[in-house]
Amino acid sequence: MELKDYRRCAEVARHREQAELVLKNANVVNVFTGEILKADVAVTDGRIAGIGTYEGLVEENLDGRYLCPGFVDSHLHLESTLVTPAELIGQAAKCGTTTFIVDPHESANVAGAAGIDYILGQTEKVPANVYVMMPSCVPSTSVDDNGCDFTVEKMRPYLGHPRVLGLGEVMDYVSVVDGDAGMHEKLALFEGRTLDGHAPGLGDDEIQAYAMAGIGTDHECIDYEYAMKERRCGMTILIREGSAAKNLEAIVKGMAEHGTGTEGFCFCTDDKHIEDIQRDGHINYNVKKAISLGIPAISAIQMATVNAAGCYGLHHLGALAPGYQADMIVFDNLEEMNILDVYHRGIKVDAGVDQGVLQCPEELKHTVHLDTFSRDSLKLLKPDGPFHVIQMQEGQIVTKDVVCDIPGKKEFTADREYNKIAVVERHKGTGKTGVGVVAGFGLSGGAVASSVSHDSHNIIVIGDNDTDMELAVKELIRTQGGYTVVEKGRVYETLALPIMGLMSDAGYDNVDKILKKMIRKAHEMGVPETMDPFITLSFMALPVIPELRITPRGLFNVKEFKLCE
Numbered sequence: 001m002e003l004k005d006y007r008r009c010a011e012v013a014r015h016r017e018q019a020e021l022v023l024k025n026a027n028v029v030n031v032f033t034g035e036i037l038k039a040d041v042a043v044t045d046g047r048i049a050g051i052g053t054y055e056g057l058v059e060e061n062l063d064g065r066y067l068c069p070g071f072v073d074s075h076l077h078l079e080s081t082l083v084t085p086a087e088l089i090g091q092a093a094k095c096g097t098t099t100f101i102v103d104p105h106e107s108a109n110v111a112g113a114a115g116i117d118y119i120l121g122q123t124e125k126v127p128a129n130v131y132v133m134m135p136s137c138v139p140s141t142s143v144d145d146n147g148c149d150f151t152v153e154k155m156r157p158y159l160g161h162p163r164v165l166g167l168g169e170v171m172d173y174v175s176v177v178d179g180d181a182g183m184h185e186k187l188a189l190f191e192g193r194t195l196d197g198h199a200p201g202l203g204d205d206e207i208q209a210y211a212m213a214g215i216g217t218d219h220e221c222i223d224y225e226y227a228m229k230e231r232r233c234g235m236t237i238l239i240r241e242g243s244a245a246k247n248l249e250a251i252v253k254g255m256a257e258h259g260t261g262t263e264g265f266c267f268c269t270d271d272k273h274i275e276d277i278q279r280d281g282h283i284n285y286n287v288k289k290a291i292s293l294g295i296p297a298i299s300a301i302q303m304a305t306v307n308a309a310g311c312y313g314l315h316h317l318g319a320l321a322p323g324y325q326a327d328m329i330v331f332d333n334l335e336e337m338n339i340l341d342v343y344h345r346g347i348k349v350d351a352g353v354d355q356g357v358l359q360c361p362e363e364l365k366h367t368v369h370l371d372t373f374s375r376d377s378l379k380l381l382k383p384d385g386p387f388h389v390i391q392m393q394e395g396q397i398v399t400k401d402v403v404c405d406i407p408g409k410k411e412f413t414a415d416r417e418y419n420k421i422a423v424v425e426r427h428k429g430t431g432k433t434g435v436g437v438v439a440g441f442g443l444s445g446g447a448v449a450s451s452v453s454h455d456s457h458n459i460i461v462i463g464d465n466d467t468d469m470e471l472a473v474k475e476l477i478r479t480q481g482g483y484t485v486v487e488k489g490r491v492y493e494t495l496a497l498p499i500m501g502l503m504s505d506a507g508y509d510n511v512d513k514i515l516k517k518m519i520r521k522a523h524e525m526g527v528p529e530t531m532d533p534f535i536t537l538s539f540m541a542l543p544v545i546p547e548l549r550i551t552p553r554g555l556f557n558v559k560e561f562k563l564c565e
Helices: 003-013 085-094 107-110 113-122 150-156 174-175 179-189 204-211 224-231 248-258 274-280 283-292 297-304 306-311 468-481 508-524 533-538
Strands: 017-029 036-044 049-051 057-061 066-069 071-076 097-102 127-134 166-172 195-197 237-241 265-268 328-331 341-342 387-392 399-406 418-424 433-439 445-452 458-462 481-489 488-495 548-551 554-557
Touching: 003 036, 003 049, 003 097, 017 049, 049 274, 071 237, 071 265, 071 283, 071 297, 085 097, 085 341, 085 458, 097 306, 097 399, 107 113, 113 127, 127 150, 127 274, 150 224, 166 179, 174 179, 174 204, 179 554, 204 224, 224 237, 224 248, 237 248, 237 274, 248 283, 265 297, 265 341, 274 508, 283 297, 297 306, 306 418, 341 387, 387 554, 399 548, 418 468, 433 548, 445 468, 458 468, 458 533, 468 481, 468 488, 481 508, 488 508, 508 533
Parallel strands: 017 057, 017 066, 071 097, 097 127, 127 166, 166 195, 237 265, 387 433
Antiparallel strands: 017 036, 036 049, 066 328, 328 341, 387 399, 418 433, 418 458, 445 458, 445 481, 481 488, 548 554
16 A cells, blocks of 8 residues: 555544545454454545544445455356456446456467457456456367467566466366476466466375465365365365356355365356356355355355455455455345445445446457358267267266267267267368267257357357258357357357357347347257256367367367377
8 A cells, every 4th residue: 555545544544534435333244353343434545444433424324234345256257258348247246246366268269368458458447356367278288279379478478467366277287297397387487376276086196296386276176075185285275156067065065064164265156157147146146055055154255255365365355454445245134145235446336337348359259260161070970889978967067978889870860868069170270070979968959059168169069960060050150159059950049259259249138138048948959957058068178177078189088188089
């Protein structure tokens, strides 16, 4: 804090000057002591100047309502919400999230530095604190076909950026634990800063080697036992509750049953669609669900505030105490936690929070470089024996590698039980198309396709017949990216995502309306009601999540880290 700012706040703290704003008669949640204090909160210059009994130029009587710090989303990809970054921030801020730790590796995989610059520019003036972790694995592995190779040299210019905190999720854990020189050069570049992890399904020895490399966090824990293995190595666990990956209940239930302390645990969304945020909330949903599962309310609030802020070195955020930034949430009670008002830097964010659509560079709207596509690329000859099938798991993004006989004579014949899945390279027009078989999606009478396909973001399509799958791919070539549902030879509906094939600039109301319609149709066509068809599909090509994935080069065995023969 600069001296002139300190002097102004200190004068307020000592009752020598009135505060600019005082929230009177609040039940103040102190995340340091776990206490709830009946007090006024004085705010000046966007900071908390004092907690006690104060008078201000503007006063608001909270009449016993609760006041806690603004929530922190400790890991998310803004692109996965499908709308522009400013729109997402506006919606999530209404839910009490005032700080966002963003990994823009989706944009970087498509457009490199231009994609990262887009995310930084779009979040410069939003009513929240938006920080960026530099993408570490672009591409995520050596078998990916993406749009850019983001090297150490391309990272260096961002080291001095005030909103770049550290290194984003290190997905290539094989390169980490094997001591690959290129990977460890990236880790060394961000030494002393937070290094985010991504390490699903590692063995005990591998976890220790991974943590030894300086990886400080992980959001890929799907159960309590695995989370504790990483926590024992000093890693901070970012408990994820998104649209497809819902890990909170499994981890938090274990914490409550074992009486595990919440220090070293935070919350994140990772990938959450806009309609889910509008319906359920954002980090406030994680907090309320944790409370319902047996975590004390104050502890859950600490996980969403001071724990996360401390993890990322944001020591001016995450608490209501003198000198801290005045990011605050007003809510009714500790059980239901209905949010009444949200403040960022002492200013309410409920009015004028929607930032509208900021201009996008034209070149970022033309990233599907695929001139033509034919159903001939979708042929899959039936093997003489059993075949590797991707078995989807409801409520998870991990899959099972199931070896079994598949239907058909000379060629695989898709049906409702065994859908066909394909990934088409779309960045450089190479013509690569990987084809496989998936179980558990249940689609009948059509196809679903997406250009949101983590993390390389090629076009991924799934269906029960080649005709509809071909039509779905051609539709996304036409729109330069998006989601589409094809039913019985016609395009039922398409959500165009022209910004890098990842985001829409049509406004979240339009996105929400179209997406709800498409999800409903996909469920009518057989996709399980508990499964988000598009987010689940988007992870089927990510070769760093166990056990079996599909890439433009073919099926990939994640455990053995090699293409299937």
